Amino acid sequence: MYVAVKGGEKAIANAHALLAQRGSGQEDSGESAAQERIASRQLRGQMGVLVSRVMNEGSLYDPNLAAKALLQAQGDVLEAVTLLRSYRTTLPRFGATVALDTGALPPERRISATFKDLPGGQQLGATFDYTHRLLAERLQVSEIPKDTEEEDDAAPGTMPRITDLLGHGSLVEPDHPEDWADEDPGDLTREPTTFPMTRPERLQALARGDEGFLLSLGYSTQRGFGNTHPFAGEVRVGEVEVLFEPAEIGYEVPIGRIEITECQMVNQFVGSAEKPPQFTRGYGLSFGRAERKAMSMALVDRALRSEEFGERRISPAQDEEFVISHADNVQAAGFVEHLKLPHYVDFQAELVLLRQLNAEFEGSEDAG
């Protein structure tokens, strides 16, 4: 037992061999030969939501690499995220793309909980909503009914963002304040974190934050811990074109399309001395199909703006330092799991102290 901790190199090599064997499916099948490997292509095609999560928290849009990482991590999402991030951070950076125009995206899915009908219409798209959660014996692919396409034809063109529609009446806060200087946002991964953060930095941190953590925080605001009175103004999913302007060329060139999910929460705001009551906004954006993440992010984004609106800050979701410091699951998992590392020097020090304190305690008992 003692040697196992001190025994270093050999133990590590053996452990890694065993790990690889476990991931091969050998034990499960009861066969001596490893099972057929799942191709990362299959994972990408059939577990797209999972791949999206790894891309989001790994902060890299690359379904192939995310799928590979998931396979190597034997399905451990946080391991896969770590693999992806540690790789991404070593890659050279060419620059930043032009801001995405999500209004121009022809959505595969677009719903609004605030208006029954709106320009561009509602479109359900691929969603688990309204499915009956009954386990199926086998998964089937049914044909998409023909008339759906006809309806699509009836609602052509673009679908303007709901907040742009509402914005014309100034009932919703604008995209950015009037005195807004269009500065390049800071880059969370390249500059040190210091609080208080700007909203762009905060949104970056939330975008790569743990889905479960943000979900719980968003949920807590709905239960009264920092209530923001949210309405799902709009959720949209679709592919959007990514533009890049290389310095040598001097104009924007499309470099590809990525699938994204965007959520705009519309929240009540009672107004203050400086501002009349109006709807405020929380924003969520994620790679791929990740609606729950985008919605949670939007709720938390709005909660974190409480200081900006002069609201009372009493709940965890409103506390920037608390939320941002603990949202990153690579950091959280690492530090929780580091408790597995040997601590016997510290423990020894505590042991010696405890014995001393006990001896002193008994001594004083005797004296008394």
Add this chain to the structure above:
Amino acid sequence: MIAESASPLLSVSGAGHHYGNRFGCRGVSFDLWPGEVLAVVGESGSGKSTLLGMLSQRLNIDEGSVHYQTAEGQMTDLATLSEPEVRRLWRTEWGFVHQNAAEGLRMHVSAGGNVGEPLMANGARHYGKIRARAADWLQRVEILADRIDETPATFSGGMRQRVQIARNLVFGPRLVFMDEPTSGLDVSVQAKLLDLIRSLVADLGLAVVVVTHDLAVARLISHRTLVMQGGQVVEQGLTDRVLDDPQAAYTQLLVSSILKG
């Protein structure tokens, strides 16, 4: 006992603080002399706590000025002080007694540690001396010596307030701000605490600004009283004069409501 001094300790001139476009208090002017106790009275929302926050530099001075005579005898415009300078004043020259003891104490640090902290913050590094001084001050606020290692969390409301007072007097401040120091306590406890404050302040010759909604507090411990309503000062003068012969209609109302109540 008012010490002889050529200039006031605090000189406030047309001072105001606003929240958004609404003023919490505005146009406040008065002088506070060394050794003088000034009561600021008014109803809730009258701006008295805002005034206290502004004087103690917890809130900005948005209009007018507040000058303070430092220990070196300089009249200093508080608005010009940097954060480190303000914090040095908090550490070495000013005390602040909160209404809620939990805001002014570390509830889970021993009474001795609470009273000793300001000394340690000012560089004291001899445990025995710090502890002796803390014990001495706890005794002065009538807390039994055997409670020194217990935490305020285990104390009654009146005891917590007394620990808070000891913590604010232990380093020898020149000016102490008090925000409703006795409200929230039982009546009998209030009376005892006021008595204690009055005798300590007199013994030490402290200058005090005490905010209270309770005219009896003003009557008992202050030399002068300033009456606030809607963010403005409506009347000020010697406490006995203000309470016995109120000039402003609002003060008359306040005084009569006390008599009736």
Add this chain to the structure above:
Amino acid sequence: MLAEPRIVYNEGYLDEQTKRVVRRALLKGIAIPGFQVPFASREVPMPRGWGTGGVQVTASVIGPDDLLKVIDQGADDTTNAVSIRQFFERVAGSESTTRTDEATVIQTRHRIPETPLAEGQILVYQVPIPEPLRFLEPRETETRRLHALEEYGLMYVKLFEDISRYGHIAKTYDYPVMVNGRYVMAPSPVPSFDNPKMHMNPALQLFGAGREKRIYAVPPYTSVESLGFEDFPFEPQQFDQPCQICGSSGVYLDEVVTDDAGGAMYVCSDTDHCTRAASAVGFRASRTRGEWDFPATGTGTEGAVQ
């Protein structure tokens, strides 16, 4: 469909630009001893909290002529030390050693070697929580202000409470120090036993906290005073007994449980020191491989040897 691009890692893992970022932070840290310099900590291929800060610092200071030693809990052969050493061998092709006196760069977790360090050596500490005031004041915004204004009363309150309660200061590791008479600093969770070694040390001491994104430093020959009161000065922990393998006294010891009846033996935590001290006195011990031959004392070591 296009062929997928190959996965390629940079030589030395960190790219040169990142190394420059870390070095700038290091230089700032050295210029302001004990001050925590924020830096944009990168991901490295091991979990946060497992030495990612130390790894980034080491990767940024190590060169082709360097000889690296990695220890965890004082030992060269604990799993995490092995893992980090293998990482550098793999990505940087660096030469490594277990000898403290030979190494030019020593990355450590939780210990300072027993062998005195010399000029020219660099000691890199892995730091989990760089903020000495963290458990007294959880807010970064507030702790930064306290450091800036040199308001350390709170730190002394903690020590004061210990003395009131126990009759002495009851902090045994990560014992706070005052660096160069200005900044209170967390020495990382080294035992208080090691604290005196930091004072006026001829080696350069660098501290990396990857998860918390902070770097700080103690330049050679800098004053590092462990906090205490005039009448209750800092007292490092000491052990009464010598190491049962090499016979060294005045060293930090691991307590090795030998049976389920309270039996234990005390051995050096610093394996390099122990190995060399043991060979000097004639014990056959090769602790670096985790296999020991003990003198025939019969202290229940049977089950311990693989």
